Amino acid sequence: MKNFIEELRWRGMVHDLTPGVEEHLNETMRRGYIGFDPTAPSMTIGNYVQIMLLTLFQRCGHQPVVVMGGATGRIGDPSGKDKERQLKSYEELDRNLRFQQKQVEKLLESSEGPNPVIIVNNLDFYRDMNILDFLRDVGKTLTINYMMSKESVQKRVESGLSFTEFSYQLLQAYDFQCLYQQYGITLQMGGSDQWGNITSGTEFIRRNLGEKAYAVTTPLLAKSDGTKFGKSEEGNIWLDPNMTSPYKFYQFWINAADQDIPMF
Numbered sequence: 001m002k003n004f005i006e007e008l009r010w011r012g013m014v015h016d017l018t019p020g021v022e023e024h025l026n027e028t029m030r031r032g033y034i035g036f037d038p039t040a041p042s043m044t045i046g047n048y049v050q051i052m053l054l055t056l057f058q059r060c061g062h063q064p065v066v067v068m069g070g071a072t073g074r075i076g077d078p079s080g081k082d083k084e085r086q087l088k089s090y091e092e093l094d095r096n097l098r099f100q101q102k103q104v105e106k107l108l109e110s111s112e113g114p115n116p117v118i119i120v121n122n123l124d125f126y127r128d129m130n131i132l133d134f135l136r137d138v139g140k141t142l143t144i145n146y147m148m149s150k151e152s153v154q155k156r157v158e159s160g161l162s163f164t165e166f167s168y169q170l171l172q173a174y175d176f177q178c179l180y181q182q183y184g185i186t187l188q189m190g191g192s193d194q195w196g197n198i199t200s201g202t203e204f205i206r207r208n209l210g211e212k213a214y215a216v217t218t219p220l221l222a223k224s225d226g227t228k229f230g231k232s233e234e235g236n237i238w239l240d241p242n243m244t245s246p247y248k249f250y251q252f253w254i255n256a257a258d259q260d261i262p263m264f
Contacts, residue, residue, distance in 0.1 A: 001026075001029070001060060001061035001062075002059070002060040002061060003022070003025075003026060003060070004025050004056065004057055004060040004062060005017065005021065005022040005025065005216070006022075007056055007060060008053075008056065008216070008218070011056075012219070013053065013218045013219070014216070014218065015192040015195075015217045015218055015219045016192065016195050016215070016216070016217045017214075017215065017216045017217070018199070018202060018214045018215045018216075020212075020214065021187065021214040021215070021216060024186065024187075024214055025060075025062065025187070029061055029062055029063060029114075029115065030062050030063070030186055030187055031062065031063045031064075031065055031118070031183060031184055031185040031186065031187070032054075032057055032062060032063075032064065032065065032185065032186070032187030032188065032189055032216075033064070033065035033066065033067050033120075033179060033185050033187070033188055033189070034050045034053065034054055034064075034065075034066065034067070034188070034189050034190055035066075035067040035068075035069055035072065035122070035172065035175065035188075035190070036050070036066060036067070036068060036069060036100060036104075037069035037072050037073040037076075037077060038068060038069060038070070038073045038093050038094075038096035038097035038100050039073055039076075039085070039088055039093070039096070040096060040236070041095075041096050041099065041238075041240075041243070042096075042099060042100065042103065042238045042239055042240040042243055043100055043103050043104075043238070043239045043240075044236045044237055044238055044239060045237045045239065045252075046221070046236075047239070048107075048239060049191070049218065049221055050189070050190065050191065050218075051104070051107050051108065053189055053218060054066065054108060054117070054189075055107070055108060057189070058108060058109060058115055058117070061115065062115060063115040063116075063117075063118065064108060064115070064117050064118070065117070065118045065119075065120060065179070065183065065185055066101075066104050066108070066117060066118070066119045066120070067120050067121075067122050067175060067179065068097050068100065068101055068119065068120070068121045068122070069097075069122055070093070070094070070097055070121040070122055070123030070124075071121075071122045071123040071125065071126045071171060072122060072168060072171050072172060072175070073088070073093045073096075073097070074087070074088075074090065074093060075164055075165065075167065075168050075171060076164065076165050076168065077152075077165070077168050077172075077197075078152055078153065078156050078161060078165040078166070078168060079152040079193045079194060079196070079197065083159060083160075084160065084161075084162055084165065085165070097121070099240075101119055103239060103240070104117065104119060105117075105119070107239075118183065120179065120183070122171075122175050122178075125174065125175060125178045126171075138170050138171075138173075138174045139170060141170075141173070141174075141203075141204055141207055141208060142169075142170065142173070142200060142203065142204075146200075146203075147166070147169055147170075147200070150169060150196030150197070150200070151195075151196055152169070152193065152196050152197065153166065153169070153196070168197070169196065169197050169200050170200075172194075172197040172198075172200065172201060173197065173200035173201040173203065173204040174201075174204060175201065176188050176198070176201025176202070176204060176205060176213065177201065177204040177205055177208060177209065180205050180209065180211065180213055181209070186212075186213050186214055187213070187214045187215070187216065188201055188202075188213070188214075188215055188216075189215070189216045189217065189218070190217055190218075191217060191218055191219075191220050192217045192218065192219055192220050193220060194217060195215070195217050198215040198217065199215055201213065201215075202214065202215055221263060222263065237249060237252050
């Protein structure tokens with residue numbers, strides 16, 4: 001088994017991590033997850049950064065878990081957004097989820113070996129939960145002050161933040177608790193903009209289960225001018241040949257500015 005955190009460090013892929021995570025992973029095979037909300041018809045090369053994180057996790061001898069956001073995608077994550085998301089229809093989200101799940105199965109080892117990828121739909125955690133159960137079992141765990149202290153919330157308070165998007169933090173945190181209980185998952189990973197949501201999950205597990213869980217985040221990739229990695233002037237670079245042709249995919253990399261290459 002390889003040292004996963006050491007692998008990330010030499011690649012420059014560590015932004016934040018909780019104390020003790022390296023020792024925890026070096027003890028035995030662990031399960032760790034990353035969540036993907038199906039708000040787009042396909043994954044993009046921006047998503048592939050997190051897929052690569054799971055690939056490295058798998059190569060180091062651990063078991064990767066992909067959580068498809070069948071529930072959280074219906075709410076909308078405020079992280080990294082300066083305005084309210086437009087909600088997608090359930091039909092569109094379900095269609096996107098099915099397509100992205102097939103992409104995951106191609107990109108991660110899903111059939112052979114001791115640690116094939118596990119794919120979970122977080123809608124399963126909420127399908128039979130009513131609003132009173134949610135408020136009693138989930139809403140009581142964190143205080144408003146704690147939730148307001150998160151950077152993803154603070155950045156949106158001035159411009160406006162609906163209760164719907166404010167509650168996203170609770171759903172992602174409860175996901176982690178359910179995954180810990182049902183699958184023995186002790187690690188959540190993601191981009192640096194997810195640190196607040198992820199550590200809310202470790203707090204859920206500490207307060208509600210009396211157990212310890214861990215978090216690792218990677219730097220967000222951006223171009224030298226500060227614009228988002230993974231987009232061209234024509235829009236997203238998709239991981240689907242019908243949406244971004246192989247030629248355009250190739251041209252994106254060839255046309256990348258020299259000063260951007262170290263960022264990639």
